[in-house]
Every structure is written in C-alpha cells, then in structure tokens.
Amino acid sequence: MTEVTTVDLVVIGAGTAGLPAAIEAAGQGLRVAVIEKADRIGGTLWRSWAQLSAGGTSLQRGKGILDSPDLHFDDVMRISKNTADPTLVRLAVDHAPATLEWLMASGFDMDPDAPAVLHFHEPYLLPRTYWGRKAGESVLEVLAPAFEKACAGSVTLELGTELVTLRTSGVDQVEGVTVRRPDGTFHDIDARVVILTSGGYAGNPELFPQFTGGSPLAGPASPGADGSGIVAAVAAGARVRGQERFLPTYGGVLKSGSRWETVHLNDYPALTPQSRQPWEIHVNARGERFVAEDAPSVDDRENALLDQPDLKFWVVYDAAIRREAPALFPTWSEQALDRAFAGHSSFATAGDLRALADATGMDPGLLSRTVAAYNSAVVSGEDAFGRTHLPAPIAEAPFYAVLNHGSTLKSPAGLAVDGQLRVLGPEGPFNNLWAAGEVIGGSSLSGKSFVSGMSVTPALSFGRLLGRRAAGADTDPGSM
Numbered sequence: 001m002t003e004v005t006t007v008d009l010v011v012i013g014a015g016t017a018g019l020p021a022a023i024e025a026a027g028q029g030l031r032v033a034v035i036e037k038a039d040r041i042g043g044t045l046w047r048s049w050a051q052l053s054a055g056g057t058s059l060q061r062g063k064g065i066l067d068s069p070d071l072h073f074d075d076v077m078r079i080s081k082n083t084a085d086p087t088l089v090r091l092a093v094d095h096a097p098a099t100l101e102w103l104m105a106s107g108f109d110m111d112p113d114a115p116a117v118l119h120f121h122e123p124y125l126l127p128r129t130y131w132g133r134k135a136g137e138s139v140l141e142v143l144a145p146a147f148e149k150a151c152a153g154s155v156t157l158e159l160g161t162e163l164v165t166l167r168t169s170g171v172d173q174v175e176g177v178t179v180r181r182p183d184g185t186f187h188d189i190d191a192r193v194v195i196l197t198s199g200g201y202a203g204n205p206e207l208f209p210q211f212t213g214g215s216p217l218a219g220p221a222s223p224g225a226d227g228s229g230i231v232a233a234v235a236a237g238a239r240v241r242g243q244e245r246f247l248p249t250y251g252g253v254l255k256s257g258s259r260w261e262t263v264h265l266n267d268y269p270a271l272t273p274q275s276r277q278p279w280e281i282h283v284n285a286r287g288e289r290f291v292a293e294d295a296p297s298v299d300d301r302e303n304a305l306l307d308q309p310d311l312k313f314w315v316v317y318d319a320a321i322r323r324e325a326p327a328l329f330p331t332w333s334e335q336a337l338d339r340a341f342a343g344h345s346s347f348a349t350a351g352d353l354r355a356l357a358d359a360t361g362m363d364p365g366l367l368s369r370t371v372a373a374y375n376s377a378v379v380s381g382e383d384a385f386g387r388t389h390l391p392a393p394i395a396e397a398p399f400y401a402v403l404n405h406g407s408t409l410k411s412p413a414g415l416a417v418d419g420q421l422r423v424l425g426p427e428g429p430f431n432n433l434w435a436a437g438e439v440i441g442g443s444s445l446s447g448k449s450f451v452s453g454m455s456v457t458p459a460l461s462f463g464r465l466l467g468r469r470a471a472g473a474d475t476d477p478g479s480m
Ligand SMILES: Cc1cc2nc3c(=O)[nH]c(=O)nc-3n(C[C@H](O)[C@H](O)[C@H](O)COP(=O)(O)OP(=O)(O)OC[C@H]3O[C@@H](n4cnc5c(N)ncnc54)[C@H](O)[C@@H]3O)c2cc1C
Pocket: 012, 013, 014, 015, 016, 017, 018, 035, 036, 037, 038, 041, 042, 043, 044, 045, 047, 048, 049, 050, 051, 052, 161, 162, 163, 164, 197, 198, 199, 200, 220, 221, 222, 224, 225, 226, 227, 228, 229, 265, 409, 410, 436, 437, 438, 439, 452, 453, 454, 455, 456, 457, 459
C-alpha cells in the first residue's frame, strides 16, 4: 500500500524558483514538502550566470541611473519585438526591484561593476543588469542558508526523489503528487497547493525537438533539466505553449564526446563583437557565409543562424589570425587548443582549404570561393554582408575551423499559465496547481529572444510570490 502524507504545500524542484517559494511559505508558517530529484539543492544556479534585471533599484539610484518598472517593461517588449507575454512581463518587472532589494538585504555578493549594459544578449537601453561575483552561486549563497533555516522548521526536503504523477480531481483541482523515492518506492503527498518549479527541458536532447519545433539541442544546461515536470503536468491535462518562439544563442562548442552538451558558457569562443571584433569568418555546413560577423545586433546574428542547416556554423581562420588576433578562446590555453585540434571532432585543421573542407564536410569549391570573396573584401573594404571589421585575409596555412552551434540556455516552450501563474488545464486554470521558473517556458518572459535577467529574476520573484500566496499573505511588491 502506498504511504500517504498530507502537507499544506508541495514544491516540486529545489532550484532557482522552488527555493524562494519554500522559504516564503515556511516563513508564513505553512507545512511544506520540497521534492528534489537531484542529490543537492540549487538546480540551474550551479551553472547559470544568473544575471538579474530590475528597473528602479536603490543601486541604480545610488549611481544616478533613472529607471523604473515601466521603462523595464518597454525595453523587454522592444527587445522581444512584442513576442513576450505582456501580462507576465508586467508581473515580473513590477516585482523585480523588490527581489533585487531582498537579495541585497540578504548579503548578495554583487559585482561592483553592476548594474551595466551587457552585450551577450540584445542590450537594454539602460544599465539594469546585475550579477553576483560568483554568478549563480552568489544567488545560492543567499538562498541556501534561508532554506536550511526553513528546513529546521516546517519544511521537509526529499532529495533524490522525483515527481511521477500529479493527481487531479476534476478538471481544475489537484489533490497532490505521487513521487518516487531513491529506494524506488512510490509515495503520495496530499496538499492544498502544488507549485511546480521543476525547470525546463534544455538538458534533454530527445524531448527538446518535440517541444521546440524540431530544432536540435546544443547547450550548457544541466542534464537534470529534463522536462519531467512538464511531462507530468501535460499528463494531468496541462497545455504547452511557446514552441514557435525558439531563438538560439549565437555559438557554443560541444564538450568532447558529447552530442549535445556544450562546454561551460565561460569557455565559449568570444563571438560578441562588442567584446572582441571578429578576425575569422563564420560559414554554414556547406561552406557559405551567412551574416556580417561584426553585426552589432546579436538578435540579427541569431536570426541569421536560425536559417542555417542544423543551426551549425564553422568559425574559419588561418595561422596568421591564430598568431596575431586577440584570443578566440580567451579561457583556453594554447596547449588545450592544440589538443582540441588534434582530437576533438568539432575542431579541424589542414594545410589547405580543400583539405579543411574535406575534414569538416563542407563543399570544397564553395569554401574556397567563400574565402576568396572574403579576402577580396579585405582588400577593397567592401563586404557583401556589410562587415566593416576586415583586419586580415585568411591565407596562411595551416587553416583552422571550429564547429559552433546555435545553443540553448533556456527552453523556450513551457506550461501555459494565466496572469496569476495558475497552470492552464483543458477547461481553464487549475485552482491549486501553480508554476514558476523555466517550467512556464523561457519565451513567456523573453519572447523569441533572450532578454537579460528575464529568466532568473522572474524565477526568484514568482517563486517568492507563490510561496506567499499559498499562505494567503500579501503579494504586493511593496510588501515583499
Ligand atoms: C549556463 C547558463 C547560463 C544562464 N544564464 C542566465 C542569466 O545570466 N540570466 C538569466 O536570467 N537566466 C540565465 N539562464 C537561465 C536560468 O538560469 C534558468 O532559466 C533558471 O535558473 C531556471 O530556474 P528554475 O527554478 O526554473 O529551474 P532550476 O533552477 O533548474 O530548478 C529546477 C529543479 O527541479 C528539479 N527537478 C526537475 N524535474 C524534477 C522532477 N520531476 N521531480 C523533482 N525535481 C525535479 C531539478 O533537479 C532542479 O533542481 C542560464 C542558464 C544556463 C544553463
């Protein structure tokens, strides 16, 4: 017989959104069960850069930056070309300053250069991106002690335990969850409210194309981001949306031996022209250029990549560029690069362009013509793609090519929710099944783009908000 426990609230996933949800609910006196599949808390915060965004913080005011949630809202909608969900963006930007103030009041190790305008994603018009000195771990350093304190009180944490089924009654109510414990036994937990904070599916190469219009997965997400929470919710009648709003991040090299996992984001090649102007050319799997490599808009480069076969491109250069240019791989040693060119399947080198094409599967004639056209542009100063940074031809053997991918930092699709973050079922919202974080789809808050800080900040804010709502507490940003 299955053992049954009853609590006020079940939180599925002890990550970016789940931890604050449990902390807030426990602070209001609720009995909370936190179910976490991994053997430690933290979720994606162990990998994330965790850049945050908020308009109208004390830190901005102290630096003379005039900003507000309204300006933040307008900028998110501009960057996303109005493809983000305006109701959810409104909720997120209204709560973002309170979330930042709460982090800072809790000892967040803010980088002294924050806030700033950053260029890895399409930039905001104002400095409103913040980050900790230890990236995601700085956020975890705030959450973990508060969560530990909650666990000494009314929170029970079950590690190594996975949500298997959301048990429903009727079309708009959940009774609780069935979970599988590390010893393989099943356990029912009944609850007044279930909050799903189980993250996305950007670590599941099988599920990814099904939820993202057939696009292949490449990225640095944790394999724990397997979408199992979304699958369980769909089995209970929930709907998925956002499949069509996929836009890859420009670049990323696979880990040696992996067919989808990229190296850590810190170890990506430097392809952002605001940080390092390109000396190389970028060519698709056939050997053709497809974009001005120095186009200042990352959105333009990402959209150009979306049209390339398998979202792949090779960064092609020569011996002189390897010697003279600022490092393409700033965090890699020359020895590590030599090892990669000797044995990593995404790295190729050859004595001439035809052999390079053979090694990479490109069309030899096309690659030779592409390089010749680029070299003419270096001489004339007139590039067919409008590139203006043309420092040197690609002419000196050996030649190099590094395979890059359109990569994914956050899964675009996710569970449809209403403006109160209630999961939408077959006939409207579930009364007591709520969701926050990447499980509601990264595109809900960034649209078909990546808006700085608009994953981690809303995950924290919405987690806190739902934890309080479960206890009937005030969720007005002013009270949080
Ligand atoms: C390398 C990288 C860099 C990033 N940089 C940024 C950035 O700078 N700014 C930004 O805004 N966003 C960034 N993102 C995205 C952002 O970090 C994530 O969207 C966010 O952290 C996800 O939070 P979450 O709470 O939804 O999920 P997570 O933090 O992943 O937590 C989900 C938890 O649920 C658990 N879980 C999953 N399924 C189950 C199940 N069935 N049962 C029980 N537990 C389950 C998981 O083990 C995990 O612990 C980045 C992502 C990556 C990968």
